[in-house]
Amino acid sequence: MFEQYKSLLSELVKFKSVSTDASFLSEIQATVVWYKKLFQDNGFTVQVVEGHDNPLIVADYVADSSLKTVLVYGHYDVQPASKEEGWDSEPFALSERNGRLYARGVIDNKGQHLVHVVNVFKHIHNKTLGYNIKFLIEGAEEIGSPNLERFIKENRKFLKADFVLLSDGEISGNMPNIEIGFRGIFNATLNIKVGNVDLHSGMYGGFAPNAIHELAKIISKFYTEDNRISEDELYLESAPITKEILENNKNIPFFQEEYEKITGKRKFFTENNLDFYTKTGLLPSIEVTGIQSGYAGEGYRNAIPHKALAKINVRLSPTQDPQRVFASFKKFLKKITPDYIDWDINCDQSGKGVFVEVDNEHVAGAKKILETVWQKPVALKYVGGSLPIITFFKDNLDLPTLSIPLVNEDCNMHGANENFELSYLEKAMEFSKIFFTKK
Numbered sequence: 001m002f003e004q005y006k007s008l009l010s011e012l013v014k015f016k017s018v019s020t021d022a023s024f025l026s027e028i029q030a031t032v033v034w035y036k037k038l039f040q041d042n043g044f045t046v047q048v049v050e051g052h053d054n055p056l057i058v059a060d061y062v063a064d065s066s067l068k069t070v071l072v073y074g075h076y077d078v079q080p081a082s083k084e085e086g087w088d089s090e091p092f093a094l095s096e097r098n099g100r101l102y103a104r105g106v107i108d109n110k111g112q113h114l115v116h117v118v119n120v121f122k123h124i125h126n127k128t129l130g131y132n133i134k135f136l137i138e139g140a141e142e143i144g145s146p147n148l149e150r151f152i153k154e155n156r157k158f159l160k161a162d163f164v165l166l167s168d169g170e171i172s173g174n175m176p177n178i179e180i181g182f183r184g185i186f187n188a189t190l191n192i193k194v195g196n197v198d199l200h201s202g203m204y205g206g207f208a209p210n211a212i213h214e215l216a217k218i219i220s221k222f223y224t225e226d227n228r229i230s231e232d233e234l235y236l237e238s239a240p241i242t243k244e245i246l247e248n249n250k251n252i253p254f255f256q257e258e259y260e261k262i263t264g265k266r267k268f269f270t271e272n273n274l275d276f277y278t279k280t281g282l283l284p285s286i287e288v289t290g291i292q293s294g295y296a297g298e299g300y301r302n303a304i305p306h307k308a309l310a311k312i313n314v315r316l317s318p319t320q321d322p323q324r325v326f327a328s329f330k331k332f333l334k335k336i337t338p339d340y341i342d343w344d345i346n347c348d349q350s351g352k353g354v355f356v357e358v359d360n361e362h363v364a365g366a367k368k369i370l371e372t373v374w375q376k377p378v379a380l381k382y383v384g385g386s387l388p389i390i391t392f393f394k395d396n397l398d399l400p401t402l403s404i405p406l407v408n409e410d411c412n413m414h415g416a417n418e419n420f421e422l423s424y425l426e427k428a429m430e431f432s433k434i435f436f437t438k439k
């Protein structure tokens with residue numbers, strides 16, 4: 001089955017199904033054709049749904065109407081990649097070396113959902129499939145799935161299932177993980193202006209306000225010295241950090257030295273001595289992800305810039321409402337920005353965080369299988385990233401979700417040399433095989 005997996009994966013990663021750039025549309029279309037044929041050849045009823053960003057593939061297989069139905073989510077779109085970014089092999093060709101498979105999409109997300117696809121096919125072939133299956137494979141995850149919620153709302157009946165299974169993350173702590181929380185998110189652009197023109201830095205230097213300095217002063221007020229967001233209102237409605245949560249999170253190893261080595265950072269911050277998983281999984285954060293102003297080309301332009309902008313990414317505690325926090329953030333900016341600065345801020349993209357239900361038979365069943373495969377206890381993990389799809393399923397279909405990452409933590413998601421370590425792949429295949437087996 002490994003061979004079948006690798007051969008399908010090598011076909012699949014060849015498609016440059018990049019969703020962040022419209023020039024790859026023909027590759028997206030070719031990918032969809034590939035999936036359609038693959039599912040049809042294996043006995044599925046396939047629908048390609050247009051009109052909600054890139055086409056969605058919904059592939060349906062009814063093994064026995066008395067069985068439960070699992071909706072398996074995945075996405076076929078990928079981040080851009082080029083050899084110049086530091087890849088040691090062609091990004092859009094599968095390569096195997098050092099006990100790992102390399103290619104763009106090999107873990108995000110083609111290679112992860114393909115594990116389930118191949119195992120389901122095998123069970124169909126052997127007549128040992130324990131569920132009815134609906135695969136929902138979308139093509140706009142990397143651009144935030146802007147119309148997926150609308151699709152789900154309009155197709156409640158069509159997507160009817162008993163629970164959702166998705167594998168789209170990384171395994172932390174070298175032990176099997178079930179993801180139980182995701183942070184919310186919003187992105188915003190802050191524009192500031194001091195006057196209407198750039199001024200000569202000789203004639204006005206030290207006298208006229210400088211937009212870069214003013215922006216830096218504003219940004220420097222986001223956090224206190226001990227790395228807490230300065231404005232308490234931004235913590236409102238965040239999830240309480242209970243003793244149980246702290247206990248749970250302390251049991252997941254965090255290999256700080258290894259992180260320092262890989263990232264080259266000599267320091268990581270936290271607040272109130274909280275561990276990594278609590279700080280990144282349950283508390284809000286503000287990251288300035290880009291700034292623009294003045295002149296940074298060759299040579300120098302001796303002028304005092306009058307405008308500047310900052311791109312800001314805010315992550316929210318799973319229980320916080322993005323619009324409410326954005327309103328508080330705006331209020332906070334008003335407080336820390338002097339009158340002589342004109343400013344405005346736009347919220348462009350937002351998504352609510354979520355806590356995933358853990359008190360159900362699906363989680364209990366998956367936990368047991370993971371423990372058997374890994375011979376280790378399962379970590380219940382709060383994830384710092386955001387996965388709006390889980391909120392969509394919960395809010396619109398009222399479906400419990402099982403979020404089980406399958407890949408190594410050093411998989412370089414979105415980066416060069418994206419990879420799937422074979423020892424993890426072996427465990428993933430074993431998990432998926434047992435998971436879909438008829439009881």
Ligand SMILES: [Zn+2]
Binds near residue numbers: 142
């Ligand atoms: Zn991604």
